[in-house]
Amino acid sequence: MLRLIADSVPALIAYYEVHTLQCQFANRRYAEYNGWTPQTILGKTVREAIGEAAWAMIEPHVRQVVAGKTVQYVREQTLPDGTQRVIEVNLIPHLDDGQTQLGAFVLISDITTQWQAERAIRDSEERMRKLAEATTEGVVFHHNGVVTDVNDALQGLLGRTSTDIVGRNTLDFIPERWKPTVSEYMQSGHEDPYEAAVLDTNGVEIPVEIVGKTMPFKGGTYRLAVLRDIRARKAAQARIEFMALHDTLTQLPNRLYLMERLDSILALARRRRTAVATLFIDLDNFKLVNDSLGHHAGDALLREVACRLKLAVRDADVVARLGGDEFLIVLTDIASPDDAGLVAVNLIESVSVEVIIDGRAVSVSPSIGISVFPDDGATADELIRHADTAMYRAKNCGRSNYQFFPRAGLSHGSADLTP
Incomplete structure (x- = not known):
C-alpha cells in the first residue's frame, strides 16, 4: 500500500540510510528521474544514484542533513535523456524516539514550469x-x-x-x-x-x-x-499664440487681438451700462524719420512710443498697434468722455518727448481721434472707424492734438499742444 501511494504522488520521494548514504526506498518517479527503476536504485549511494556532476553540487547539502539539519534548496537537474529541469529539494532528517538519526527523507518537486x-x-x-x-x-x-x-x-x-x-x-x-x-x-x-x-x-x-x-x-x-x-x-505653443496675436516689432497686441478684446469689453460695458473710449493714434512726421535716419531708427522709435503708450494708461486698458505708425488704445469703464480727453493730453505730452537714437535726438507728436461707446458706435468696427475719422480731424487741425468724433457731444473739445 505504501508503494502504491508513493508512486501515485507527483513528488519524487526517496529514503537514504544516514551512515552509508545508501538508498533504502525510492518511488517510481524518483528512480526514473535519475535513470533507475525502483528496484535497481536500492542499495545505491546518493553519489551513485544521482551521478558525479549532481553529487558535486549537492554534497554540502547532504553533509548538512547528515548533521541533523533540515535542508531546502533549488537546483538544475540534467535527466538521463539530456533534458534540463529545475527541482526544489527538501532533505529531512529521520530520528528515532531517542533522537538518534537513522536516515534522511528526500522530497523533490519539479518546478521547471513555475521557474x-x-x-x-x-x-x-x-x-x-x-x-x-x-x-x-x-x-x-x-x-x-x-x-x-x-x-x-x-x-x-x-x-x-x-x-x-x-x-x-x-x-x-x-x-x-x-x-x-x-x-x-x-x-x-x-x-x-x-x-x-x-x-x-x-x-x-x-x-x-x-x-x-x-x-x-x-x-x-x-x-x-x-x-x-x-x-x-508649451513655451513654443505660447510663443506661436503670442505671435499670432501680437505685433512682432513692438510686442503690442495686433488688430486681431484688439478686435477680440474690444468685443469682450463692449459686451461687459453693455451689461454694466458703462462707457468705453477708443483712441486712434497716428504719429506726425514719422515718415520723415524713416526717410532721413533709416528704417532701423523708425523701428526703434516705434518701440519707444509703444512703451510710453503703455505707461500712460491703466493695466485694464488695451494698447495695440494697427500697423505702420498707427496705434489704438481702448479705455475701459470711463466715467465720461472728459476722462478720455485727459488721457489724450497725457499721451501727447509723453510721446512728444525727444528720443535719442544713434546719438541723435528724434521727436514726433501724435494726432489722436477719440470715439466713445455707446454714443459713437455700438460695435468695435464702428468705434474704430469713428476714432479714425476723428484722428484725421486732429491732423487737419494742426496735428499734435486730439479731437472727438462729432457725435460724442464734444465735437469742439480738443487740445492743441503744438509749441
Whole structure:
C-alpha cells in the first residue's frame, strides 16, 4: 500500500540510510528521474544514484542533513535523456524516539514550469528596468497609487531622490487642479496620452504629457506611467499664440487681438451700462524719420512710443498697434468722455518727448481721434472707424492734438499742444 501511494504522488520521494548514504526506498518517479527503476536504485549511494556532476553540487547539502539539519534548496537537474529541469529539494532528517538519526527523507518537486514563468517575469522586469533607465523620459511604477519604483529621469524632473518618492502616493506630486484628471486616468486604466502637471521639490508646476499602462511587474499588477517634460513644447505653443496675436516689432497686441478684446469689453460695458473710449493714434512726421535716419531708427522709435503708450494708461486698458505708425488704445469703464480727453493730453505730452537714437535726438507728436461707446458706435468696427475719422480731424487741425468724433457731444473739445 505504501508503494502504491508513493508512486501515485507527483513528488519524487526517496529514503537514504544516514551512515552509508545508501538508498533504502525510492518511488517510481524518483528512480526514473535519475535513470533507475525502483528496484535497481536500492542499495545505491546518493553519489551513485544521482551521478558525479549532481553529487558535486549537492554534497554540502547532504553533509548538512547528515548533521541533523533540515535542508531546502533549488537546483538544475540534467535527466538521463539530456533534458534540463529545475527541482526544489527538501532533505529531512529521520530520528528515532531517542533522537538518534537513522536516515534522511528526500522530497523533490519539479518546478521547471513555475521557474520558467518566474524567469520570464524577471527577464521582463529587467528589460523594463533597463528601458526605464535608458530613456530620457520620467518613468514611475505604482501599485494602488503608491509609488514603487522610479527611474533617474523622473528623479531629475522632480528634483528629488528615489528615497523621497518611493512609498508615497503619486498624487502627492500633482498640483491640486490636476489631481481629479490624474486620479481618473489612474483608476480607469486609460492608456491614451494626456496632459497634466507635476510639482518639483520647490512646488513649481512642470507641464507633462503622461502615458499610463497597466502591466504585471514584480509579481503583481502595477501601473506604469511615462512622463514627458513638455515645457519646451508649451513655451513654443505660447510663443506661436503670442505671435499670432501680437505685433512682432513692438510686442503690442495686433488688430486681431484688439478686435477680440474690444468685443469682450463692449459686451461687459453693455451689461454694466458703462462707457468705453477708443483712441486712434497716428504719429506726425514719422515718415520723415524713416526717410532721413533709416528704417532701423523708425523701428526703434516705434518701440519707444509703444512703451510710453503703455505707461500712460491703466493695466485694464488695451494698447495695440494697427500697423505702420498707427496705434489704438481702448479705455475701459470711463466715467465720461472728459476722462478720455485727459488721457489724450497725457499721451501727447509723453510721446512728444525727444528720443535719442544713434546719438541723435528724434521727436514726433501724435494726432489722436477719440470715439466713445455707446454714443459713437455700438460695435468695435464702428468705434474704430469713428476714432479714425476723428484722428484725421486732429491732423487737419494742426496735428499734435486730439479731437472727438462729432457725435460724442464734444465735437469742439480738443487740445492743441503744438509749441
